[in-house]
Amino acid sequence: MTALWSIVIPTFHRPALLRQAVQSCMTARRPDGVALEIVVVDNSATGDAAGVCREMGFGDIRYVHEPRPGLAHARNRGIDEARGEVLLFLDDDEHADENWLVEIDRAFQASGADILCGWIEPDFAVAPERMTAYVTDFYRRDVKRPSGADVSDILNYVGSGNSAFRRTRCFGGGIRVDERFNHFGSEDIQLFRTLVAAGLRIAWAPHAIVHEYIPVERASVSYLKARRRLQGQQRVFGLAIGGPRQKLKVPVFMAGGAAQAGLHTLLWLCSIVSGRRDRATEHAIEIEGGLGKVFWTGASHRRIYGKSPD
Numbered sequence: 069m070t071a072l073w074s075i076v077i078p079t080f081h082r083p084a085l086l087r088q089a090v091q092s093c094m095t096a097r098r099p100d101g102v103a104l105e106i107v108v109v110d111n112s113a114t115g116d117a118a119g120v121c122r123e124m125g126f127g128d129i130r131y132v133h134e135p136r137p138g139l140a141h142a143r144n145r146g147i148d149e150a151r152g153e154v155l156l157f158l159d160d161d162e163h164a165d166e167n168w169l170v171e172i173d174r175a176f177q178a179s180g181a182d183i184l185c186g187w188i189e190p191d192f193a194v195a196p197e198r199m200t201a202y203v204t205d206f207y208r209r210d211v212k213r214p215s216g217a218d219v220s221d222i223l224n225y226v227g228s229g230n231s232a233f234r235r236t237r238c239f240g241g242g243i244r245v246d247e248r249f250n251h252f253g254s255e256d257i258q259l260f261r262t263l264v265a266a267g268l269r270i271a272w273a274p275h276a277i278v279h280e281y282i283p284v285e286r287a288s289v290s291y292l293k294a295r296r297r298l299q300g301q302q303r304v305f306g307l308a309i310g311g312p313r314q315k316l317k318v319p320v321f322m323a324g325g326a327a328q329a330g331l332h333t334l335l336w337l338c339s340i341v342s343g344r345r346d347r348a349t350e351h352a353i354e355i356e357g358g359l360g361k362v363f364w365t366g367a368s369h370r371r372i373y374g375k376s377p378d
Contacts, residue, residue: 069101070101070102070103071101071102071103071152071153071154072102072103072104072105072151072152072153073102073103073104073105073152073153073154073155073156073169074104074105074106074107074149074150074151074152074154074155074156074235075093075104075105075106075107075156075157075158076107076109076143076146076147076149076150076155076156076157076158077089077090077093077106077107077108077109077146077157077158077159077160078109078111078139078142078143078146078157078159078160079108079109079110079111079112079117079160080110080111080112080142080160081112081116082160082161083116083117083119083120085160085161085281086108086117086120086160087120087123087124088163088281089158089159089160089161089162089163089164090106090108090120090121090124090129091124091163092163092164092165092168092278093106093158093164094106094124094127094128094129095166096164096165096166096167096168096169096170097166097167097169097170098169098170099169099170099172099173102169102173104128104152104169105128105129105130105150105151105152106128106129106130107130107132107146107149107150108120108121108129108130108131108132109132109134109142109143109145109146109149110131110132110133110134111134111135111136111137111138111139111141111142112135113135113137115133115135117131118131118133130149132145132146132149137250137251138247138250138251139245139249139250139251139253139255140244140245140246140247140248140249140250140255141247141250143157143228143245143255143256143259144244144245144247147235147239147244147245150235152235153234153235153236154172154176154232154233154234154235155232155233155235155238155239156169156172156231156232156233157228157229157230157231157232157233157256158229158230158278159228159229159280161280161281162188162229162230162278162279162280162281163191163278163279163281164230164277164278164279165276165277165278165279167275167277168186168230168276168277168278171186171273171275171276171277172184172186172232172273172276174275175215175216175271175273175275175276176232176234178215178216179216179271179273181216181218181269181270181271182233182234182237182238182263182268182269182270183231183232183233183234183238183260183263183268183269183270183271184231184232184270184271184272184273184276185209185211185219185226185227185230185231185270185271185272185273186209186230186231186232186272186273186274186275186276186277186278187208187209187210187230187273187274187275187276187277187278188207188208188209188227188229188230188277188278188279188280189208189277189278189279189280190203190204190207190208190279190280190282191279191280191281191282192282192287193281193282193283193284194284194287196287198346198349199346199349199350202346202350203287203292206292207280207282209225209226209227209230210274211225211226211272213272214272215272215273215274215275216271216272216273217271217272218269218270218271218272219270219271219272220264220269220270223257223260223261223264223270224257224299224303226257226260226270227256227257228255228256228259229256229278229280230276230277230278231256232273232276237268238263238268241266243259243262243263243266244259245258245259246258246259246262246309248309248368249368251370252302252305252367252368252370253298253302254299254302254303254305254306257302257303257306258306261306261310261314289349289352289353292353293352293353293356294356296353296354296356296357296360297356297357297359297360298360298367299357299360300325300356300357300358300359300360300361300362300364301360301361301363301364301367301368302360303321303360303361304318304321304322304325304360304361304364305364305367305368307321308364321361322361322362322364324358324361325357325358325359325360325361325362326358326361326362327358328354328355328357328358328361329355329358329359329362330358331358332351332352332354332355332358333351333355335347335351336348336351336352336355339351
């Protein structure tokens with residue numbers, strides 16, 4: 069008996085990267101007895117991803133236009149459109165290894181989990197000349213746990229890019245992505261938090277590998293600082309809008325953020341004095357993460373995602 073799997077790829081004005089993402093899915097080895105549909109959810113107002121799907125001949129590709137801007141709208145539309153027993157999310161700036169689907173299948177069978185999150189390896193447009201190890205680790209997803217390990221307790225270190233869900237178990241009861249995160253990001257972390265609260269389990273699948281394209285600007289120090297601060301803000305905001313037990317964690321995270329900023333400030337000063345310029349820059353980036361946890365209020369009102377490209 070053939071099982072259907074659905075790969076959902078939300079996209080927004082990135083035709084070249086989308087083409088690479090779709091092609092990697094089409095050429096990936098499929099587990100025995102698995103058929104595939106690729107659902108491209110175009111979140112642009114103009115529907116410009118239709119041309120990419122048309123060029124690739126459709127076939128297993130199903131094009132869906134979701135003109136309401138926002139990450140949550142796009143992911144929810146993909147969830148609603150998917151027909152497979154397993155739903156996989158791949159971002160449009162990612163491409164999968166040849167054995168990605170086979171390794172997802174193995175991890176599901178071995179772990180018995182409801183949700184899987186796999187390894188992400190950065191694919192730099194230009195290899196960073198400074199802080200190479202730090203910048204690589206910044207974008208690499210490696211939770212440093214054994215294959216099949218439960219990672220439900222470290223939601224902040226996983227994400228929806230390269231994730232797989234038992235669709236009926238996870239979404240059959242009406243759980244969807246919180247639309248308050250449409251333009252702020254971290255909508256996937258909040259989704260995982262909701263699923264875990266519902267009793268579902270997330271496992272680590274390190275052999276299911278995808279590569280994320282990192283353009284030059286996203287390896288700059290200014291971008292890394294802004295992103296680390298945003299990550300801190302996202303984590304606390306997600307707790308602040310949760311239930312009473314989640315809200316109680318807000319002051320704890322804020323205090324932790326203050327301690328993080330203070331510690332890295334001290335380490336930054338030591339690095340400056342010792343002439344370790346790159347290490348000082350790394351600590352300066354981590355200071356921003358701590359400050360984000362402290363100064364998080366109001367940040368969610370900024371429109372960070374969903375802007376049209378210049």
